[in-house]
Amino acid sequence: MKIKQLQLRNYGRFEDLTINFAPTDERASNVTVIVGNNGAGKSQILQALATGLSWFLDLFKGKENKFGSSIDISQINNKFDKASIEISLLNRFEKSLNWSVTTVKDRLPNWTSSNLQNGNNLDELFSNYFRDYELGLISSLPLIVYYSDSRDINRKPFNWNESFTTNILTGYENALSAGLSYNQFFQWFRDIEDIENETILLGFDKQTKEEMPYLRNIQLLRLEEQDLENCKSLIRKYLETNYHLYK
Secondary structure (H helix, E strand, O other): OEEEEEEEEEEOOEEEEEEEOOOOOOOOOOOOOOOOOOOOOHHHHHHHHHHHHHHHHHHHOOOOOOOOOOOOHHHEOOOOOEEEEEEEEEOOOOOEEEEEEEEEEOOOOOOEEEEEEOHHHHHHHHHHHHHHHHOOOOOOOOOOOOOOOOOOEOOOOOOOOOOOOOOHHHHHOOOOOOOEOOHHHHHHHHHHHHHHHHHHHHHHHHHHOOOOOHHHHHHHHHHHHHHHHHHHHHHHHHHHHHHOOOO
16 A cells, blocks of 8 residues: 545645655655644644554554544634545555545634545445455555644553454554553563463473472472562552552
C-alpha cells in the first residue's frame, strides 16, 4: 500500500492543498520530505494523514461501522463551517483507491458531525488485506505509524499482572495516537523476561536432574523462582518511583 495523494480543504491553515507523494512522474524517489518554517502547517499535514488513515486501522479493531477519528474542530479553518481530508492510494495490486472524511461544525459550540465518503473503497482495501492475511497468502500488513510533535507522556497506571498478547495486529494499537506511553513496552519486556527465565529454569532442571537428587533440584528451582520474584519486585519499585506506573 502506498499513499499517492493527500487533499485538504479548509483544514488548518490550508483552504485548498494537494500533495502528491513520491514516487511521482517527475521524481523516482520513494521518500517524501516536507519542509517549512515554524507554523507553516507541517504538523497539520501529518495530523490530517493520521486522521484519514484511522478509518482504515479501526476496521482491524473490529469496528464494522467504519468509525475512525473525526477532524478536530480546532483544525477547521475559521473562515468555513466544514473541512475535509481525502486520501488516495495504491493497494498491493496497484489499484487506485480513495476515501474522504468531512467534518461540519454544528450550531452548538464545540459540536461537530462527521461522515465518510467512498467507504466502499475502504472496505475493499481492508477486505483484501485481512482476508489474505487470514488465509496465509500474505505475512505482513501495511506499516502505518504516526510520530507526532506532542511531548505528552501517558502515565496511566500499569497493571503488572496483565498479560501481553502479541500478534501482527498489535502493531496497530495506538499507532496513530499522539503522545507517548511505555505501558505496552513494559508488558512486552516483562513477558520476554518471563519466557527467558522459564527457559533457563527448564534447561537448568534438565541439566542437573541426572546429577543431583530430585529434592535438590526442587530446592534450586524454588530458589531461582524466589530470586525472580525479588527481581520483579525491585523493578516494580523502580518504575513506581521514577515513572509512576503503579498506583
